[in-house]
Amino acid sequence: MKTRIDEELDKLDLGTMSLSTLVEEALGIITSSLNNSYGKARIREIAQEIEEKGKSLEGSCINLLLKFHPVARDLKRISSTLCTIRDLCRIGDNSLDFCEMLDYLSSTEICNEIGLLDMALNVKKMLSDAISAFVSKDAEKAKSVEAFDDVIDKFFSDARKKLCAVIRSGKDGYEEAVDVVIGAKYLERMGDHAASIAHSVIEECGTVEESKSEG
Amino acid sequence: MKKEGLFKFLFAAAALFSVLAVVVISLFLFASAFPTIKEIGPINFLFGKIWKPSNDIYGIFPMIVGSVYVTGISILIGVPLGLFTALYMTYFAPKRLYRVMKPAVELLAGIPSIVYGFFGLMVLVPLFRSIFGSGKSIMTASVLLSFMILPTIITVSESSLRALDNSLLEGALALGDTKEKAVFRVMVPAASSGILSSVILGVGRSIGETMAVVMVAGNQPRIPGGVLDGVRTMTANIVLEMGYATDLHREALIATGAVLFVFVLILNLSFSLIRRKK
Amino acid sequence: MSEKMKTENLHLFYGEKEALKGIDISIGEKQIVSLIGPSGCGKSTFLRCLNRMNDLIKDCRIEGKIYYNGLDIYAPSSDTARLRKNVGMVFQKPNPFPFSIFENIAYGPKTHGMRNKVKLQETVEKALSEAGLWNEVKDRLNSSAMGLSGGQMQRLCIARALAVEPDVLLLDEPTSALDPISTEKIEELLLTLKDRYTIVIVTHNMQQALRISDMTAFFLLGEMVEYGETTKMFYSPQDKRTEDYITGRFG
Numbered sequence: 004m005k006t007r008i009d010e011e012l013d014k015l016d017l018g019t020m021s022l023s024t025l026v027e028e029a030l031g032i033i034t035s036s037l038n039n040s041y042g043k044a045r046i047r048e049i050a051q052e053i054e055e056k057g058k059s060l061e062g063s064c065i066n067l068l069l070k071f072h073p074v075a076r077d078l079k080r081i082s083s084t085l086c087t088i089r090d091l092c093r094i095g096d097n098s099l100d101f102c103e104m105l106d107y108l109s110s111t112e113i114c115n116e117i118g119l120l121d122m123a124l125n126v127k128k129m130l131s132d133a134i135s136a137f138v139s140k141d142a143e144k145a146k147s148v149e150a151f152d153d154v155i156d157k158f159f160s161d162a163r164k165k166l167c168a169v170i171r172s173g174k175d176g177y178e179e180a181v182d183v184v185i186g187a188k189y190l191e192r193m194g195d196h197a198a199s200i201a202h203s204v205i206e207e208c209g210t211v212e213e214s215k216s217e218g
Numbered sequence: 219m220k221k222e223g224l225f226k227f228l229f230a231a232a233a234l235f236s237v238l239a240v241v242v243i244s245l246f247l248f249a250s251a252f253p254t255i256k257e258i259g260p261i262n263f264l265f266g267k268i269w270k271p272s273n274d275i276y277g278i279f280p281m282i283v284g285s286v287y288v289t290g291i292s293i294l295i296g297v298p299l300g301l302f303t304a305l306y307m308t309y310f311a312p313k314r315l316y317r318v319m320k321p322a323v324e325l326l327a328g329i330p331s332i333v334y335g336f337f338g339l340m341v342l343v344p345l346f347r348s349i350f351g352s353g354k355s356i357m358t359a360s361v362l363l364s365f366m367i368l369p370t371i372i373t374v375s376e377s378s379l380r381a382l383d384n385s386l387l388e389g390a391l392a393l394g395d396t397k398e399k400a401v402f403r404v405m406v407p408a409a410s411s412g413i414l415s416s417v418i419l420g421v422g423r424s425i426g427e428t429m430a431v432v433m434v435a436g437n438q439p440r441i442p443g444g445v446l447d448g449v450r451t452m453t454a455n456i457v458l459e460m461g462y463a464t465d466l467h468r469e470a471l472i473a474t475g476a477v478l479f480v481f482v483l484i485l486n487l488s489f490s491l492i493r494r495k496k
Numbered sequence: 497m498s499e500k501m502k503t504e505n506l507h508l509f510y511g512e513k514e515a516l517k518g519i520d521i522s523i524g525e526k527q528i529v530s531l532i533g534p535s536g537c538g539k540s541t542f543l544r545c546l547n548r549m550n551d552l553i554k555d556c557r558i559e560g561k562i563y564y565n566g567l568d569i570y571a572p573s574s575d576t577a578r579l580r581k582n583v584g585m586v587f588q589k590p591n592p593f594p595f596s597i598f599e600n601i602a603y604g605p606k607t608h609g610m611r612n613k614v615k616l617q618e619t620v621e622k623a624l625s626e627a628g629l630w631n632e633v634k635d636r637l638n639s640s641a642m643g644l645s646g647g648q649m650q651r652l653c654i655a656r657a658l659a660v661e662p663d664v665l666l667l668d669e670p671t672s673a674l675d676p677i678s679t680e681k682i683e684e685l686l687l688t689l690k691d692r693y694t695i696v697i698v699t700h701n702m703q704q705a706l707r708i709s710d711m712t713a714f715f716l717l718g719e720m721v722e723y724g725e726t727t728k729m730f731y732s733p734q735d736k737r738t739e740d741y742i743t744g745r746f747g
Contacts, residue, residue, distance in 0.1 A: 006745060072703055074730040075739045385591040389653070392549060392585040393604040393660060394577040403603070408594050 008071045015067070015084055016138070018060045019091075023134040025053050026091050029098035030127040030193075036105055037120040046102045053095030060088045083203035087137055090196040094130065097189045097196075104186040108179050117165045119187060122158040126193050129155065133200040142208040148201035155194035162187045244479070251476035254469040263473065269439040271459070276470040278477065280441045284449035285481070287356050287442065288431065289424045292363035296424075297417055299364065300371030301406075307372070308379040309387075309401050327369035335433035338362040343434055352446040354436035359449070362434055363427055367420035374419060378412020379405060411493060418489045422482060428453040452478045499566075500525045500664060500694040501546060501583075506560035508541060508550065515541050517718045518560070523664075523711075528686060528695045530705035530726070533715035534746065539698045542715065543666050546696065547583040548576055564664070581608055584657035588669040590649035592641035592656075597624075597633050600641045600652060604660035619659055627655035628685050647678025651685065658689075665689065667697040671704070683708050702742060706730055714738045 029049045036043075064085045067073065073081060105111070114120065129151055136144040166180040166187075255263050258276050266277015307319055342362060347353035386408055390400035406413065428451075436448015437458060450458075456471050463471055501523040508516035516538050523529050531539040544550045545562060548569060562569045569579055581604075593600050601620040602610075610616055620637070624630040629651045633644075641652055650670060657665060667686075671679040686695055686708055699705050705712050706726060713723040714735075722729060722738045733739040740746055 008744070074702070074706075074742050075733055077743050078731065383589075383591065385587055385589060386593060388549070388552075389587065389591040389593070389656075390603070390607075391552065392547065392580055392587075393607055393656065394580040395603075395607045396577065397552075399607070404593055 008067070008073065008077055011063075011067055011071075012077070012080055012084075015060065015063055015081075018056070018063065019084055019088060020134070020138060022053065022056050022060060022088065022091050023130075023137075025049055025056065026094050026098070027127070027131060027134070029053065029095055030123070030130060033098055033101055034120065034123045034127060036102060037111055037114055037123060043102060043106070046099055050095055050099035053092060057088055057092035057095070061085065064088070079207045083137075083207040086203040087200045090199045094193045094196045097193045101186050101189040104182050104189070107182050109176065113166075113169070113176060113179055113183055114186075116169075117162045117183070117187070118158075119162065119183070119190070122155065122162065122187065122190050125151075125158065126155060126190050126197065129194055129197040130200075133197045133204075136201055136204050140204065140208050142205050145201040145204040145208070149198050149205070152194050152198035155191055159187050159191040247472065247476040247479055250469060251473040254466070254473040257466070258470065258473075263470070264477070267441060269455070271463070271467040271470070274466065276466070278452065278455070278470075278474055280439050281450050281452045281455045281474065282477070283441050284356075284435070285425060285451040285453070285478070287445075287449065288359045288363060288435065288451055289421060291356065291360035291445070292367060292424045293417070293421060295360060296364035296367045296371060296420060300368050300416070300420070301375055301413060303368070304372050304375035304379060305401055305406070307376055309397065309405075323369050323372050326365070327373065331366065331427060331430045334362060334366055335430035338430055338434035350446055352448075354434055354448050355446045356435070356442055356449050357445045359431050359435040359451075360445075362430055363424050366427060366430065367424050370423060371416045371420045374416030375409070375413045378409040378416070381412070382408050414489060414493060418486065421485055425478070425481060425485070426453060428457050432457060497524045497526070499523070500564070501696075502563040503542075503545070504561040504563075506542075506545065506558070506562060508538075508545065509557045509559075510553070511555045515718050516545070519720050521713060521720060521723060523694060523696060525694055526690060526692070527711060528690055528697065528709040529711045529713065530709035531696065531698045531713050531715060532700075532702060532705050532741075534741065535700075537715040538718040539713075539715045540668050542720075543585075543668055543696060543698050546664070546666055547580050547585055549585065551576070577608075581660045582662050583664040583666060584660065584662035585666045586650070586653050586657055586668070586670050589673050590646060590653050592644070592649050592652050594640065594642055596638045597641045597644075597652065598637040601656050601659045604656060608660060623655040623659035626658050626689070627651045628681065628688075629655055645678075647674050647681060650674060650678065650682060654682070654685065662693065664694045664696070667695065669698050669700060672700060679704075702730070714741065716741070 029046060032046050032049070036046075064081055067081055071077065108114070129148055132144060132151075133148045135141070136148060163184060166184045169180045170177045263276055263278060264282070265279050266275065267279050268275050268277045269280060303319075303323075307316055307323075311319060338358060342358050343353035346355065346358050350357070382405060386404055387397075387400055390404045391397065395403070431451050432454045435451060435454060437450045437454055438448045439450045439455070442449045452474050456474055459467070460471055499522050503519050503521050506516055506519040507514065519542060531543065533539050541550070545558065546564075550556050550558070558570065564579065564583065567574065593603060595603075598620055601623050602616050605616060605619050610619065621630060621634075624633060629648060632648065633652075641649065644652060650673075654665075654667075654670075671682050674682070683704065686697070689695065697705075697709065709726050711724065712726045712729050714721045714729070714733075714737075716737055722733060722735045724734070729738065730742060733742060
């Protein structure tokens with residue numbers, strides 16, 4: 004039976020999905036920036052849109068909590084949506100920070116050396132999978148996203164080692180290596196947030212499945 | 219709009235009619251009574267112990283005493299009996315018994331007073347004569363009157379009790395009280411206003427009862443010595459002699475009616491005061 | 497935590513109609529247990545079993561067992577008056593007696609034999625203090641209880657129940673006829689009483705159950721569908737029927 008709260012929750016889902024589209028676009032700009040086709044102005048716009056939309060969606064969640072005093076599965080759904088919205092907003096922030104880091108570099112050569120583009124493409128895929136797991140409430144998919152975070156973490160630690168070597172060697176442009184480390188850290192953070200989105204999906208689904216099997 | 223005005227007028231007219239009736243009756247009674255009592259002398263009339271119209275002596279004190287005794291004792295018998303019956307019917311009677319009792323009580327209310335009088339004459343008088351030696355007495359009249367006021371007391375008390383919220387009784391029971399005690403400690407006080415009304419109605423009927431009393435009270439116009447003595451009530455006095463009374467005699471009887479009326483007024487007023495105090 | 501009251505396979509029949517179908521519940525000491533469920537599902541009926549108030553209803557038959565402090569309340573040797581002294585009840589619509597405030601509170605103790613005037617005064621004061629009403633009425637104990645506001649009347653009824661020193665309090669939707677502020681006062685009161693009494697409350701208001709109770713039982717059509725810790729039940733109910741009811745998707 005469809006009730007008012009169901010309709011409101013569906014609207015909320017639509018909003019979250021359009022937020023995630025914006026975030027995916029931001030990640031697209033990162034990957035294309037690393038390929039030297041720059042979208043600097045656009046990233047600022049998108050980041051602004053993400054922040055505004057995120058605030059408005061958060062407000063809707065609070066509103067629903069206020070109006071409906073939800074319990075059980077409704078509460079879990081709003082709770083996980085709220086977490087997802089916040090994670091998406093953080094990813095948007097990180098994307099802006101990353102592109103601003105690129106501003107400081109004279110060239111993307113050093114990035115290519117450590118395979119930063121690869122890392123970015125993987126993070127983009129991770130986010131995409133996390134969002135589709137959120138939309139379809141697919142716990143299996145979410146679990147694989149969560150697991151993939153280890154890969155991103157490994158990417159980061161390898162990149163860090165390579166950049167430390169560059170700094171120690173005193174090669175040309177070694178000061179930029181420091182900025183690139185920071186940039187890589189942003190990507191790793193984005194991976195963590197994508198994993199967090201996947202985790203809320205597992206939380207939401209996992210307990211419903213438990214109760215279904217016992218009920 | 220016009221219809222509303224019409225109905226308002228009709229309602230007002232009906233109400234006024236009742237008020238008018240009381241006013242007219244009072245006027246008639248008092249207009250006649252005052253000069254009569256003045257002529258006989260208030261003390262001679264109200265406190266005179268001898269009633270002998272043939273000698274122009276009009277003391278109605280014995281009749282006042284008679285009415286008071288007969289009404290008083292009928293109340294003493296009828297009220298507790300009526301109240302307990304009402305309590306039984308409301309709280310303890312099984313459904314089947316109630317379905318018999320209720321119409322029986324209502325029937326009792328409808329029996330004409332002359333029929334009660336016959337019952338008294340045919341049954342109570344011989345019975346009391348054989349038990350107590352005296353057939354027509356205050357006792358017989360009081361007992362008969364108590365039967366007559368029972369239906370009033372029972373029905374009005376019962377409806378007051380039934381009108382009470384049952385949650386009051388539940389509240390008392392939930393505190394550990396028994397139903398029997400709780401009914402007396404909580405429900406009767408709660409319905410006291412209604413029960414008092416039933417008593418007022420009972421007293422009113424009793425004091426105004428004429429035919430039945432005339433047939434069983436003995437009708438001797440003297441102050442009774444005890445409950446087994448015959449007595450004449452004010453009402454009996456009027457009905458027994460009105461047929462042939464003339465001049466002052468007749469007016470004295472009308473004045474007796476006025477005194478009766480005053481009694482009823484006083485009774486009603488005092489009950490109202492008691493009610494207001496609550 | 498010891499068990500205060502228990503029912504085993506409790507069935508209740510109104511004539512032919514089965515109103516309670518095999519209720520098994522254990523109520524622990526000094527807890528607040530709330531009974532929730534749609535109208536007519538048996539929760540008030542069940543509550544009234546615990547102090548044998550259903551004895552007053554004709555054609556009402558009980559099967560199964562009910563225990564208070566381990567003793568069968570329907571055993572031939574058991575004393576109903578004593579049971580009702582120990583297991584007090586407060587009703588949905590406040591039902592003060594049409595007497596003075598003092599007489600209302602003193603009714604219970606007097607019923608159980610208390611005659612000493614000084615003791616009665618003390619008992620009345622203690623009960624009114626426990627119910628949080630003493631300061632509001634101490635100057636007018638002899639005035640009629642009918643002059644109190646709805647919320648005060650209900651607290652009076654609670655004080656009246658407390659005056660006989662029960663250890664279990666049964667409340668049948670005690671705040672459903674009251675305004676939100678009176679409701680809050682009574683909820684606060686129940687939370688303070690929890691230290692000393694075991695409380696079972698029937699409520700239509702799920703938020704209320706969430707706010708004050710430790711355990712919740714969900715009744716549906718005479719059955720007890722689920723019984724468990726309140727926050728757990730409202731977050732992750734075990735039974736789909738429970739979830740449908742608490743999320744408002746009934747019907």
